[in-house]
Amino acid sequence: MKTAVHFGAGNIGRGFIGFLLSRAGYRVVFVDINAGLVEALNEKGFYRVVEGGEDAKVHRVEGVSGILSTEEEKVAGAVAGAHIVTTAVGPGVLGSIAPLIAAGISRRLRYSTDPLNVIACENMVGASTFLKERVMEHLSAGEREKAEKTMGFPDAAVDRIVPPQEGTDPLDVTVEPYFEWVVDTGGFKGTVPEIPGMKAVENLQAYVERKIYTLNTGHAVAAYLGYEKGCATIREALQNPEILGTVKGAMAESGVYLRARFGFGEEEHRAYIEKALQRFLNPALKDPVVRVGRNPVRKLGPKDRLVFPAVRVLELGVKPVNLARGIAAALRFDYEEDAEARELQRMIREQGIDAVLSRVCGIPEESPLRDIIKANLIKN
Numbered sequence: 001m002k003t004a005v006h007f008g009a010g011n012i013g014r015g016f017i018g019f020l021l022s023r024a025g026y027r028v029v030f031v032d033i034n035a036g037l038v039e040a041l042n043e044k045g046f047y048r049v050v051e052g053g054e055d056a057k058v059h060r061v062e063g064v065s066g067i068l069s070t071e072e073e074k075v076a077g078a079v080a081g082a083h084i085v086t087t088a089v090g091p092g093v094l095g096s097i098a099p100l101i102a103a104g105i106s107r108r109l110r111y112s113t114d115p116l117n118v119i120a121c122e123n124m125v126g127a128s129t130f131l132k133e134r135v136m137e138h139l140s141a142g143e144r145e146k147a148e149k150t151m152g153f154p155d156a157a158v159d160r161i162v163p164p165q166e167g168t169d170p171l172d173v174t175v176e177p178y179f180e181w182v183v184d185t186g187g188f189k190g191t192v193p194e195i196p197g198m199k200a201v202e203n204l205q206a207y208v209e210r211k212i213y214t215l216n217t218g219h220a221v222a223a224y225l226g227y228e229k230g231c232a233t234i235r236e237a238l239q240n241p242e243i244l245g246t247v248k249g250a251m252a253e254s255g256v257y258l259r260a261r262f263g264f265g266e267e268e269h270r271a272y273i274e275k276a277l278q279r280f281l282n283p284a285l286k287d288p289v290v291r292v293g294r295n296p297v298r299k300l301g302p303k304d305r306l307v308f309p310a311v312r313v314l315e316l317g318v319k320p321v322n323l324a325r326g327i328a329a330a331l332r333f334d335y336e337e338d339a340e341a342r343e344l345q346r347m348i349r350e351q352g353i354d355a356v357l358s359r360v361c362g363i364p365e366e367s368p369l370r371d372i373i374k375a376n377l378i379k380n
């Protein structure tokens, strides 16, 4: 039986990637830092995925087990013998798991020249490429040379809304019925594995940018504006017509860049926005604004869902008023339980907004985007 090693037994790990890998016939070994999750996986050996929606379906995911990420030898052994490695830990954690993956690769290279592909399934443009760079830092020059020939790190786009879980079983996971997992064909080493539900494409960049800069852009704007208005969930936020208008406007502004860059049709992009909004409004998903707004420092980064499209659109001569509204709301996100929100608010207090626009958002000092954002900060 083929083995998949998946880092991160969280919502996307169990509810999406682990589920598809198991369904494709892989034995799935989850590596996680959460001892409770690992224990539960080893005790039960299965979990359920519930598709929340009109025709709720329940899938039983069999043949799963867990390893704690602190059990370094065990993790390296599992990676060395794996047929595929995937991650869904969050972009900020990729650097921490890189040494574990490198140890596994180093061990494997001693006895095998079989290809191995590592796919980072994170909301980040170029996540696998980034992971590859971090992994390579932990290999010797000789290992790097061999790894370049046999280790693939294909970039990917992953799309399925999986909110925090409310049930009593720590493993069962409720997901939306929709999903899309798209992976860059050119990034694979050896044969592209056949995993029903995983689509290998030549033009990954168009898929991943459309996803992050439309769906995640709209989601984030809904989260930050909803948080300000005291809404608990994304659905509740979007039921406010003013928020809905800004969210649609921000996604349409991103579309100006995406259409220019990738040639999407106007109608095609409008349909993509409508579909995303319908998914956000799924009454079966109770998706808190504080989950979708989590890690505001990451989300305000220069390549992430808010600032990147705003900068690009401005270059194309369009004033990104709705994106700027979203950025301003993100800068005000002061949710105490989010460490990045606390850090952001501390930076704003101690260093001022201009320093944050430079250091966190990477917006050049001369960019007119600064004034558009600041106007929104003053207005509210």
Ligand SMILES: NC(=O)c1ccc[n+]([C@@H]2O[C@H](COP(=O)([O-])OP(=O)(O)OC[C@H]3O[C@@H](n4cnc5c(N)ncnc54)[C@H](O)[C@@H]3O)[C@@H](O)[C@H]2O)c1
Pocket (backbone or CB within 6 Å): 007, 008, 009, 010, 011, 012, 013, 031, 032, 033, 034, 037, 069, 088, 089, 090, 091, 093, 096, 097, 121, 122, 123, 158, 159, 160, 161, 162, 163
């Ligand atoms: N939830 C969604 O709707 C969704 C959809 C598409 C993509 N994503 C992306 O998937 C990734 C995971 O998101 P999620 O919602 O599943 O988050 P999550 O918090 O539910 O899962 C992350 C898991 O990683 C584990 N983890 C953290 N540090 C670790 C470490 N050092 N070693 C091993 N495991 C570690 C956590 O314990 C947790 O189980 C993120 O990049 C996210 O952007 C999420």
Ligand SMILES: O=P(O)(O)OC[C@@H](O)[C@@H](O)[C@H](O)[C@H](O)CO
Pocket (backbone or CB within 6 Å): 123, 158, 159, 160, 161, 162, 215, 216, 219, 220, 291, 292, 293, 294, 295
């Ligand atoms: O996971 P994040 O923190 O990058 O973004 C929060 C949500 O927008 C995200 O998890 C979506 O639910 C997901 O990207 C849908 O595919």
